[in-house]
Amino acid sequence: MASTRTETRPVNYPTAAGGTVASTVPVGAVYAEGSPLDWGASLVEGAVVLDETVAPNAPWSAVVRTGHVLTIVDVGGNQSADCLLYDADDPEERYSVPDTLAWQGNAYVRTGTVLRSSEGRPLMTVVANEVDRQDTIGGACGKESNTLRYGHHVMFQHGCRENFLAEAGRRGLGVRDIVSNLNWFMNVPVEADGALGIVDGMSAPGRRVAVRAETDVLVMVSNCPQMNNPCNDFNPTPLRMIVVEPAPVAGDSRSAHAARTAKEGA
Amino acid sequence: MTTAESSTAVPQHGRYPTRQAPARARDLHLTDSVRSARDDARAQGGQAGAWMPYLPASDSPYCPPGVDAAALVWAETVAPGGYTHKVLARGTRLRFDDPSGDACAHLLLFNALEPVERLNVADTQKVPWQAYPSQDHPLLSGDGRVLAVVSGDSSGRHDAFCGTTTDAWNERKYGDARPEGPSPSGRGLFLKAAAKHGLSRRDLPPSLSFFQGVRVEPDGTLAWQGSAGAGTHVELVAEMPLLVLVANVAHPLDPRPGYVVGPLRVHAWRGAPTGPGEPRFTATPELHRAYLNTIDYCEARGL
Numbered sequence: 001m002a003s004t005r006t007e008t009r010p011v012n013y014p015t016a017a018g019g020t021v022a023s024t025v026p027v028g029a030v031y032a033e034g035s036p037l038d039w040g041a042s043l044v045e046g047a048v049v050l051d052e053t054v055a056p057n058a059p060w061s062a063v064v065r066t067g068h069v070l071t072i073v074d075v076g077g078n079q080s081a082d083c084l085l086y087d088a089d090d091p092e093e094r095y096s097v098p099d100t101l102a103w104q105g106n107a108y109v110r111t112g113t114v115l116r117s118s119e120g121r122p123l124m125t126v127v128a129n130e131v132d133r134q135d136t137i138g139g140a141c142g143k144e145s146n147t148l149r150y151g152h153h154v155m156f157q158h159g160c161r162e163n164f165l166a167e168a169g170r171r172g173l174g175v176r177d178i179v180s181n182l183n184w185f186m187n188v189p190v191e192a193d194g195a196l197g198i199v200d201g202m203s204a205p206g207r208r209v210a211v212r213a214e215t216d217v218l219v220m221v222s223n224c225p226q227m228n229n230p231c232n233d234f235n236p237t238p239l240r241m242i243v244v245e246p247a248p249v250a251g252d253s254r255s256a257h258a259a260r261t262a263k264e265g266a
Numbered sequence: 267m268t269t270a271e272s273s274t275a276v277p278q279h280g281r282y283p284t285r286q287a288p289a290r291a292r293d294l295h296l297t298d299s300v301r302s303a304r305d306d307a308r309a310q311g312g313q314a315g316a317w318m319p320y321l322p323a324s325d326s327p328y329c330p331p332g333v334d335a336a337a338l339v340w341a342e343t344v345a346p347g348g349y350t351h352k353v354l355a356r357g358t359r360l361r362f363d364d365p366s367g368d369a370c371a372h373l374l375l376f377n378a379l380e381p382v383e384r385l386n387v388a389d390t391q392k393v394p395w396q397a398y399p400s401q402d403h404p405l406l407s408g409d410g411r412v413l414a415v416v417s418g419d420s421s422g423r424h425d426a427f428c429g430t431t432t433d434a435w436n437e438r439k440y441g442d443a444r445p446e447g448p449s450p451s452g453r454g455l456f457l458k459a460a461a462k463h464g465l466s467r468r469d470l471p472p473s474l475s476f477f478q479g480v481r482v483e484p485d486g487t488l489a490w491q492g493s494a495g496a497g498t499h500v501e502l503v504a505e506m507p508l509l510v511l512v513a514n515v516a517h518p519l520d521p522r523p524g525y526v527v528g529p530l531r532v533h534a535w536r537g538a539p540t541g542p543g544e545p546r547f548t549a550t551p552e553l554h555r556a557y558l559n560t561i562d563y564c565e566a567r568g569l
Contacts (some may be wrong), residue, residue, distance in 0.1 A: 098473075100520040136390065139389055149392075192484070196397040
């Protein structure tokens, strides 16, 4: 478990460039050496159009075209992938937790759940899921909310809100565009008396979820760096993001190409 | 799409509702000159309606029990399908009354000084470890501060899961979502209220609602609980300077086939924010730190 460093002696950290740097910055933990990792594969057959790794603690984003399917692999198990969706052509229309929940009449996300926008329209659909239920109640962690949940001594730590803001900035978006989100592979039960909270996950290394874009969707993910609750099993691990264009099925007018052509012709 | 096909096109003659014959209203007014038109307009003043703001607020016919009418800063009855909005000082008490049992007060809160700080429903449920807002439940921003706290609740039937209705939802459910029509969406009304403060749809996060309850069953089903009956109220304390947006619209999960919503009474009066000497200030460790953050912000801003 991560502790608050009080010394200022430099420690060697790996750098993005592949080397090491001696630093006194109290950066968050990376996954414990030797953790079992299962990099998985796409849940849906098709031509791979994107295959990327999200490092522990890091943000990520990509546009998933209409009809394409994004598989998210929980490589190390019980690693929350905090996730926001935007209509790529009109990012002011974005993922909405209450619209998704009210429309399906259920508080949990499972296969078949339509992920809806702030205008009630479908952005993506969960087409396959290897976890009992996915969360969209628990929101994102952040420096500020962490002070309420754990105390002001954790204010310096990294958080998903920081990741979302950094990634949003790269896409021309900002704090006004950050709303309540999805948490793939996180477990937030609601008990009979309304008690609610993040508890030990139901995922495992290599478990996956697959979502199909119903329009061109900007997907933004924070590989959750939280060090104070079980949303990443206290061991931040990588995520794998695979986008495929599903192989057209004979006679299926809903192939990705057909869907995109129909949209462009509208 | 041609103008004639547009949803905002003016209906053709004969397509207006005809319950109130235009000729009858016409006969009630003499407006053939500026003088007569002015007299006609001025003769309409001073009337009372079932839903209206009361000015000054101290003249409210519905001053809440135990409240000094002279301290009121906001008094209004919001029509079914109506909306309202106000900027309130830190410490203000805000009370919603549901006189019919059919009101549904959809609420959005913003830091009036920096509206990018706003209600965060996920944090409002997660940080207190409780999905159902009731007495002493904080309404939190995404910045770790208390925008408002529930200081009174005689209903206990509220919802923070379903948000409010969209045009798409009401068009599907009722066949109409126009804000000027018979079944306006909550988001459509929030958009207008927000616009009057320079905000737009980017500024509308998930909302919560009072007076119509929803409960989560073990399999996740969102079960309709509905109203606790006529005559309940909810009271809030503004712990920061607030921009308050309210839409009084039918709850998304209301099972009735028609669009049923009752009038909503709103009162606010001068008061003090929750202070360190009050039990609520330290009721839970999370709430205590949220209040410390809130005071830290307000002190630095000279509030």
